[in-house]
Amino acid sequence: MSPSTVNCTSPPPRRIANDPGTGATHLSATTASPARPSPLPTTSAPRGASPLSTQTSPVMACNADPRAPALIAPARAGSTVRFLWSSWFASHKGPIVNYLARYTGPVEKVDLNALSWFKISERGLAADGRWAVDEMMDDGNVTATVTPHDIAPVTYILRHELIALHYMTEDSL
Numbered sequence: 001m002s003p004s005t006v007n008c009t010s011p012p013p014r015r016i017a018n019d020p021g022t023g024a025t026h027l028s029a030t031t032a033s034p035a036r037p038s039p040l041p042t043t044s045a046p047r048g049a050s051p052l053s054t055q056t057s058p059v060m061a062c063n064a065d066p067r068a069p070a071l072i073a074p075a076r077a078g079s080t081v082r083f084l085w086s087s088w089f090a091s092h093k094g095p096i097v098n099y100l101a102r103y104t105g106p107v108e109k110v111d112l113n114a115l116s117w118f119k120i121s122e123r124g125l126a127a128d129g130r131w132a133v134d135e136m137m138d139d140g141n142v143t144a145t146v147t148p149h150d151i152a153p154v155t156y157i158l159r160h161e162l163i164a165l166h167y168m169t170e171d172s173l
Contacts, residue, residue, distance in 0.1 A: 072107060075158075078149040083160050085141040088133065092164035095124040096132040098145040099159040102152075110157065117159060121145040133162055 075081055081098075101115035123132035123143075136143040145160070 072155065075147055077147055077151045077153065080144050080146050081158065082142055082144040085136070085143075085162075088137060088141060088162065089164070090137065091166050092133065092162070093131040094133050094163040094165040095122060096136065096143055097122045097161045097163065099161070100147070100151070100156045101159070102154055102156055104155070107155075107157075112157070115157065120148055131165075133164075136162075 097119060098121045099117040100120050101112075101117045103110050103115055123135070125131055126135065132143070143160075
């Protein structure tokens with residue numbers, strides 16, 4: 001599988017590298033360590049990080065004015081993709097969810113809102129009362145997902161999402 005990555009939250013990871021030792025794909029906001037090959041920019045920054053107030057919004061796929069990345073990063077079925085965030089607000093507690101969507105054609109022409117997204121992983125509230133975002137911050141702003149082992153070897157877009165629940169109240173349910 002060789003997904004193209006589109007980041008839908010802010011601030012986005014900015015670089016990618018494949019680790020020959022582990023086979024993992026790394027998305028990061030920093031330069032690669034000597035143990036990793038030189039990273040290539042593959043994500044697209046969102047035009048805004050405001051919360052979405054309606055599920056029928058045309059920007060639901062990736063927030064305001066999403067743009068496809070310029071490059072495709074290889075990640076085989078069953079491989080680990082790691083995301084390094086440059087920062088995250090400690091008050092923005094919530095789950096981490098990852099989605100894939102199959103697409104064909106030139107990546108720069110993909111319509112993110114027309115894709116059929118499917119969830120590949122989610123982490124939420126742990127038994128100790130901490131959110132997935134808390135665990136990510138404790139791990140140096142790094143989080144990861146594993147691509148499905150049984151996925152077809154075609155091109156996908158990977159949507160990596162941190163969900164901030166700091167505006168959520170019982171009245172808004």
